[in-house]
Amino acid sequence: MSFSQIAFILLMVLSIYFAVKQFSFIIRNIKLGKAETISGDETTRWKNVILVALGQKKMFKRVIPAVLHAFIYVAFLFTQIEVIEIVIDGLFGVHRFFAPYLGILYTMIIGSIEILSVLAFIGTVAFLVRRNIIKVPRLHKPEMSGWPTADANIILGLEILLLIGIFTMNGADVMLQKMDPVHYPSTGFLPVSSIMGPIFLEGFGKNMLVFLERSGWWLHFLVVLGFLYYIPRSKHLHIFFAFPNVYFSPARSRGEMENMPAIMNEVKSMMGLTPEAEAPDMDAELPEFGAKDVFDLSWKSIMDAYTCTECGRCTSVCPANITGKKLSPRKVLMDIRDRVDEVGRNIDSGSGKYLSESDRKAGVALTADNYDDGKNLFDYITREELHACTTCNACVEACPVMIDPLKPIMDLRRYEILTESAGPSDWLPMFTSIENSGAVWQIPDEREKWAKDFAETD
Amino acid sequence: MGFKIYTMAEMAASNEEPEVLFWVGCAGSFDARAQKVTAAFSKVLHHAGIKFAILGNEESCTGDPARRAGNEFVFQMSALQNIEVLNMYNVKKIVTACPHCFNTLQNEYPALGGNYEVLHHTQLIQQLIEEGRLTIEGGGFQGQKITYHDSCYLGRVNDEYEAPRSILEKIDSGLVEMDRAKQRGLCCGAGGAQMFKEDEPGDKRINIERVDEALATGASTIAVNCPFCLTMMSDGVKAKEKQEDVMVLDISEMIVQSNKW
Numbered sequence A: 001m002s003f004s005q006i007a008f009i010l011l012m013v014l015s016i017y018f019a020v021k022q023f024s025f026i027i028r029n030i031k032l033g034k035a036e037t038i039s040g041d042e043t044t045r046w047k048n049v050i051l052v053a054l055g056q057k058k059m060f061k062r063v064i065p066a067v068l069h070a071f072i073y074v075a076f077l078f079t080q081i082e083v084i085e086i087v088i089d090g091l092f093g094v095h096r097f098f099a100p101y102l103g104i105l106y107t108m109i110i111g112s113i114e115i116l117s118v119l120a121f122i123g124t125v126a127f128l129v130r131r132n133i134i135k136v137p138r139l140h141k142p143e144m145s146g147w148p149t150a151d152a153n154i155i156l157g158l159e160i161l162l163l164i165g166i167f168t169m170n171g172a173d174v175m176l177q178k179m180d181p182v183h184y185p186s187t188g189f190l191p192v193s194s195i196m197g198p199i200f201l202e203g204f205g206k207n208m209l210v211f212l213e214r215s216g217w218w219l220h221f222l223v224v225l226g227f228l229y230y231i232p233r234s235k236h237l238h239i240f241f242a243f244p245n246v247y248f249s250p251a252r253s254r255g256e257m258e259n260m261p262a263i264m265n266e267v268k269s270m271m272g273l274t275p276e277a278e279a280p281d282m283d284a285e286l287p288e289f290g291a292k293d294v295f296d297l298s299w300k301s302i303m304d305a306y307t308c309t310e311c312g313r314c315t316s317v318c319p320a321n322i323t324g325k326k327l328s329p330r331k332v333l334m335d336i337r338d339r340v341d342e343v344g345r346n347i348d349s350g351s352g353k354y355l356s357e358s359d360r361k362a363g364v365a366l367t368a369d370n371y372d373d374g375k376n377l378f379d380y381i382t383r384e385e386l387h388a389c390t391t392c393n394a395c396v397e398a399c400p401v402m403i404d405p406l407k408p409i410m411d412l413r414r415y416e417i418l419t420e421s422a423g424p425s426d427w428l429p430m431f432t433s434i435e436n437s438g439a440v441w442q443i444p445d446e447r448e449k450w451a452k453d454f455a456e457t458d
Numbered sequence B: 001m002g003f004k005i006y007t008m009a010e011m012a013a014s015n016e017e018p019e020v021l022f023w024v025g026c027a028g029s030f031d032a033r034a035q036k037v038t039a040a041f042s043k044v045l046h047h048a049g050i051k052f053a054i055l056g057n058e059e060s061c062t063g064d065p066a067r068r069a070g071n072e073f074v075f076q077m078s079a080l081q082n083i084e085v086l087n088m089y090n091v092k093k094i095v096t097a098c099p100h101c102f103n104t105l106q107n108e109y110p111a112l113g114g115n116y117e118v119l120h121h122t123q124l125i126q127q128l129i130e131e132g133r134l135t136i137e138g139g140g141f142q143g144q145k146i147t148y149h150d151s152c153y154l155g156r157v158n159d160e161y162e163a164p165r166s167i168l169e170k171i172d173s174g175l176v177e178m179d180r181a182k183q184r185g186l187c188c189g190a191g192g193a194q195m196f197k198e199d200e201p202g203d204k205r206i207n208i209e210r211v212d213e214a215l216a217t218g219a220s221t222i223a224v225n226c227p228f229c230l231t232m233m234s235d236g237v238k239a240k241e242k243q244e245d246v247m248v249l250d251i252s253e254m255i256v257q258s259n260k261w
Helices: A003-031 A042-054 A057-061 A063-092 A098-102 A104-132 A147-179 A193-201 A206-233 A235-247 A261-270 A299-307 A313-317 A329-349 A357-362 A383-387 A394-398 A406-419 A427-437 A449-455 B008-013 B025-030 B032-047 B064-069 B072-088 B099-108 B121-130 B162-170 B206-216 B227-239 B251-258
Strands: B020-023 B093-096 B117-120 B145-148 B221-224 B247-250
Touching: A003 A063, A003 A206, A003 A299, A003 A329, A042 A057, A042 A235, A057 A063, A063 A104, A063 A147, A063 A206, A098 A104, A104 A147, A147 A193, A147 A206, A147 A235, A206 A235, A235 A299, A261 B072, A299 A329, A299 A406, A313 A329, A313 A394, A329 A406, A383 A406, A406 B064, A406 B072, A427 B064, A427 B072, A449 B025, A449 B032, B020 B032, B025 B032, B025 B227, B032 B121, B032 B227, B032 B247, B032 B251, B064 B072, B064 B099, B093 B099, B093 B121, B099 B117, B117 B121, B121 B162, B121 B251, B145 B162, B162 B251, B206 B227, B221 B227, B221 B251, B227 B247, B247 B251
Parallel strands: B020 B093, B093 B117, B145 B221, B221 B247
Antiparallel strands: none
């Protein structure tokens, strides 16, 4: 076994180890959320996976970024074939393993990947320009300053490196095929490398070409491993999570807020609508309602947060955000992710710091159930943001991967009103009025007075 | 000319059943401007020969603003009480001129035990036109530019974009769409119980943002389908001092004007 094979295997095992570790961390974090059964029939949800996730249907509401994104997306999917070959070559110390077996089909596959890679290059450069030079407004909201923007540029930079790797590798290979056909099986005519290779590499010695070919190959491979390590730590996780996230998006009416059976039954019993025997125990302490931290959110909302790639389509259509209010649906998702990451790390630390004083004294072990760091989601998402939402569903409609930013906003509002008895004081008269007189306004007239007046008009 | 509007109680007393229950809603019952829409839609039903009734004093708020503010207790109290009344009268079919009532009755009451066929008034009007029970004379708005504001709860939430537009076509007006229309329609700013509180700090009111867009179409009428949009858009037009040139009208009012009822 050669040194490069050993290095290859070692690097691969290491990055897979770190990726698996990070993915387990994320999946455990998603499970910190409340259990919730996903409603809606399976057929609709699979249809969404095909149309929305695989088919990018919602992306095409904005054609230019959709086309640029499609270049990168399709190139990414196809390049996986090449990655499989790289893994085989790397493990067994062979070169272009598929070439002799696939013949013309190989030429077609690698040729297509080359064309797609050129398109992906155009897409990546255009995205860098949109983000850093044209400065598309939705990519420059306050929540994007610092790390989120760096994160985006790192990914785009890695993509450029990957493409440089592919073309260096193929270009040098095409030249080597002429010099040493025994070791370099023919790939057939490649639309980019067979033309660009001779232009750039004509007259290079064999050793130099071998060095270039190997450098390109290793660069390609190292960037793939880099992605494997980096993506689950970055906003770029959507490339994996878009699919399950769309599948798990409930296929029910957008107009229905999740019912709260505990409150419904309580009210029914107050109104005497439940038979005596079934009435809930009125003396029992009511649980906390709504969400104050990630533990109270649906697991799907946490998955939403990990799926978000911070494109900001939601924020750019939010009426509150458009008119200068603090609310940004994207920020709500980013905050949930930051908070659940923090909670997850702290739980993993096992430190007694994150126990309540009484638990610490009792010497119990730290778990998700007794976690208490004195903070919650309201330390991330301000009430001002929550109060600005008009529930217009524009954010829900806009998201290309079916994230529902409205649900956590409503869950937090519910906590504020039901558990804390807080919230905007302007709402109190409306609540009291509905409770006392069945109307949103306190008006002395009878509800049907208009009808009597109407009967008398001429 | 006005006419007698029957309540469910009155109908039940004389052993009669209406074809449809007209759910008036809080705005339609109490807000002076929305009352005109209630009257207009009553006339439309009357002229189409629909036997309808209202709940009158037995109707309560559907609970929508309470639920969306986060107050599930108040929502449940109001909703369960309404469902008691609706089920007592054995109501099958409901029509309402408020998309918030429409949404809550249709999508949220089933989980609480209230199952009805619910229509927004623009949907019923479209049906009546198709069935030939209602004719729109046209001409009332001839040569005028009209723009249509999609309410969130009829449009984006319940996917109804065509019924109101098909009526506007019959009214013989030149419909000019705003840039943000249909799925991309911009909220008027009232939803999510915003109607009942001051705005959070910002640069601009949402209704002004939307009215600016509507005025930019050059339309002389802004057609709406929701009493809260009606308030928001009218306030916006007033703030822009355009109330002399631009009308904000519910679609049922436009029918009444067109047909000179």
